Amino acid sequence: MAEKHRQRIVIAMSGGVDSSVAAALLKEEGHEVIGISMQVWDYANFTAAEGEKFDTCCSLDDIHDARRVAEQIGIPFYVVNFEEEFRRLVIDDFVDEYFRGRTPNPCVRCNQRVKFELLLHKARELDADFLATGHYARRVRGEDGLYHLLRGVDPAKDQSYFLFTLTQDQLARTLFPLGEMTKEQVRRLAAERGLRVAEKGESQEICFVPDDDYVRFLEDERGAGLMAGEIVDRDGNVLGRHGGTYRYTVGQRRGLGIAHPTPLYVVGVDAERRQVIVGPAEELLATGLTATGVTWVVPPQGQTVEASCKIRYRHQPVPCTVAVRADGSADVRFRQPEKSVTPGQAVVFYLDDEVLGGGWIEGRL
Ligand SMILES: Nc1ncnc2c1ncn2[C@@H]1O[C@H](COP(=O)(O)OP(=O)(O)OP(=O)(O)O)[C@@H](O)[C@H]1O
Numbered sequence: 001m002a003e004k005h006r007q008r009i010v011i012a013m014s015g016g017v018d019s020s021v022a023a024a025l026l027k028e029e030g031h032e033v034i035g036i037s038m039q040v041w042d043y044a045n046f047t048a049a050e051g052e053k054f055d056t057c058c059s060l061d062d063i064h065d066a067r068r069v070a071e072q073i074g075i076p077f078y079v080v081n082f083e084e085e086f087r088r089l090v091i092d093d094f095v096d097e098y099f100r101g102r103t104p105n106p107c108v109r110c111n112q113r114v115k116f117e118l119l120l121h122k123a124r125e126l127d128a129d130f131l132a133t134g135h136y137a138r139r140v141r142g143e144d145g146l147y148h149l150l151r152g153v154d155p156a157k158d159q160s161y162f163l164f165t166l167t168q169d170q171l172a173r174t175l176f177p178l179g180e181m182t183k184e185q186v187r188r189l190a191a192e193r194g195l196r197v198a199e200k201g202e203s204q205e206i207c208f209v210p211d212d213d214y215v216r217f218l219e220d221e222r223g224a225g226l227m228a229g230e231i232v233d234r235d236g237n238v239l240g241r242h243g244g245t246y247r248y249t250v251g252q253r254r255g256l257g258i259a260h261p262t263p264l265y266v267v268g269v270d271a272e273r274r275q276v277i278v279g280p281a282e283e284l285l286a287t288g289l290t291a292t293g294v295t296w297v298v299p300p301q302g303q304t305v306e307a308s309c310k311i312r313y314r315h316q317p318v319p320c321t322v323a324v325r326a327d328g329s330a331d332v333r334f335r336q337p338e339k340s341v342t343p344g345q346a347v348v349f350y351l352d353d354e355v356l357g358g359g360w361i362e363g364r365l
Pocket residue numbers: 011012013014015016017018019020036037038039040115132133134135202203207
């Protein structure tokens with residue numbers, strides 16, 4: 001590589017296979033690569049159900065893995081401790097949201113407030129040209145001079161949904177070396193290089209929730225029983241009781257414990273009244289949604305945008321019209337009624353493979 005193309009790049013290393021391969025590829029391309037792991041959560045803080053502390057500290061294990069990979073590929077490696085910031089900016093928000101009757105998305109918050117804010121800032125302090133991550137997403141510069149955020153080519157792994165908050169400034173300094181690859185290719189590259197994490201499994205759904213048991217996590221945080229109450233239908237008839245509103249998400253069917261001739265689903269959560277509202281499948285349908293905190297990767301041309309939208313990560317995008325307001329809110333109307341509009345989740349607007357922007361779901365229309 002010509003010397004002038006040699007860049008100084010910080011790679012965010014989680015200790016997983018994706019960011020390890022990303023680091024190796026950047027190094028092989030001849031860049032000056034610096035590995036950084038963020039310590040965001042210490043499992044030693046977590047008390048297991050039986051009242052015992054976990055005897056291993058998984059996040060430190062991951063940092064250990066990242067360090068070994070960095071050694072193996074021959075790059076300097078640092079750990080930044082963001083525990084306090086992560087607690088304030090991601091975990092507290094996650095817990096608060098559940099206690100407000102919403103279903104949060106902590107990964108978007110982490111990208112928005114930690115990775116592409118604090119970590120990107122660290123990278124700048126280290127004089128780096130770019131921050132790279134192992135996300136499956138693509139960044140391209142258009143003829144309009146703007147950066148565009150595209151889906152990763154592997155449809156099963158595409159993580160562009162989690163990145164909708166990225167701004168032009170952030171994208172200008174970000175690289176996604178795995179955007180053109182499939183997970184299978186990435187695993188093969190890891191094995192070919194003998195990276196010690198090649199066989200490592202997928203990370204858990206929420207990095208700070210051990211065993212993906214978020215209910216236990218919330219009850220460890222705030223105590224159990226506080227949000228227990230009634231299960232009601234739309235007319236207010238009491239059909240049963242529940243152990244905490246945060247145990248329920250719109251669209252959920254299991255765990256209601258109500259005998260009823262037709263299947264019942266959670267159609268709403270009223271945290272103030274501590275009620276879980278249930279109804280038949282058709283009550284899940286909405287013609288649209290309201291969103292707040294709407295941001296655009298590329299500013300829209302008019303006040304209405306024709307797009308397709310994803311209302312949760314594992315959702316097939318559906319056609320919609322977005323009516324944008326100056327205050328950062330929007331009304332989103334689906335072409336066909338859609339099931340399970342869930343307050344607290346992100347709605348992300350796409351045009352084919354491109355992420356246009358997104359926001360936070362407040363309610364249904
Ligand atoms: N603790 C961390 N420290 C530094 N970077 C991180 C950390 N956690 C995640 N990242 C970065 O964010 C990217 C996406 O994170 P995510 O948790 O979705 O990982 P993943 O898709 O399982 O990837 P990986 O296999 O690299 O863990 C990672 O590839 C990595 O670049």
